[in-house]
Amino acid sequence: MDANATTPLAPEVFEAMRPHLLEGFGNASSIHFHGRQARGAVERARISVAALLGCQAAEVVFTSGGTEGANHALFGILRPGDHLITSSIEHHAVLLGAERLRERAVDVTFLPVSGDCVVDPEDARAALRPNTKLISVMMANNETGTIQPLEAIGRIAAEADVYFHTDAVQAAGKIAIDVEKIGCDLLSIAAHKMYGPQGVGALFVRRGTTIEPLFFGGAHERQRRAGTENVAGIVGLGTASQLAVAGLADGVSDRIAVLRDRLETGILERVDGAGVNAFGVARVPNTTNLWFDGLDGEALFIALDLHGLAVSGGSACASGAAEPSHVLTAMGLAMDWARASLRFSLTRYSTGEDVDFALDAVTAAVGRLRAIAPAYV
């Protein structure tokens, strides 16, 4: 139950990638037969990604994943003297990029969030300055699953003639994405959060957007991203995008939401002093973030791991760190409360038996830990 860290590779995705790993080995830039085959596969994948995002194929730039996409958006757009508006609940890919830009004389505003982990678009409007160049607000939060009001933020960005990037890594495959509705100029996704392979992703770059490349070298990706394409990975992302589109249409997301809700309700029924962070606002269907009064989330995490249940205490990159989650503290949760919280995130392969297993594991582990931890009375 840690799908937000990474998802399993879908068998269909693996089968689509297989020939590009075992048989075809062309460089997509070569003009001979093998190269042309690779190029064809890359371009077909680009069309599939474009269909997922609602954009033109030429607006898709393949990347190494969500971190590169976010960094490309930030570092490709902003120059010293510019102003960036972002939120305090972004993934570190954006947050630490913004910190670095601040050291390079870019002004940065970090928007607050509500107690339910939602950005107020009016805060974005109020933060606008004459030198604001970019707004970057994520589509769905990786820790709580909350969906941000992007369409309203997109309108504000458009009115102010400011570029708008959204990190849609945790939204892709879980909720519908339409770059026209959002009104964004840049949008980043990663294959490994949507049943594709690790180490590949895509950045939507709206036609006409002036963006510097991060890498310099060959003329790949219409000179937006130098370096030989990861053909098998890109094919995997293309197939994962097709699966994502189909999953939104055929009710996979609804089925996951039912299981997530059953897990949530089950824990609340069985465990005293537990609750859901960011309950009652729009969330992606697979994610829940729960607090357990008086418990150390790390101790509970370890107990569940020993039991065979993988969850997360924050974002995957930050788990193991003693600091409480920056997302939960931005929501105004006290340190103890934030430390007593765990994220459960389901996959499209999760079953009712998995939920039962998790319910038993959580109930037993919380009971055991509370018996030896006098903090909870």
Ligand SMILES: Cc1ncc(COP(=O)(O)O)c(C=O)c1O
């Ligand atoms: C919201 C969000 N953005 C960006 C990333 C980084 O993506 P990647 O690991 O593909 O670089 C993650 C990964 O956890 C994420 O959850």
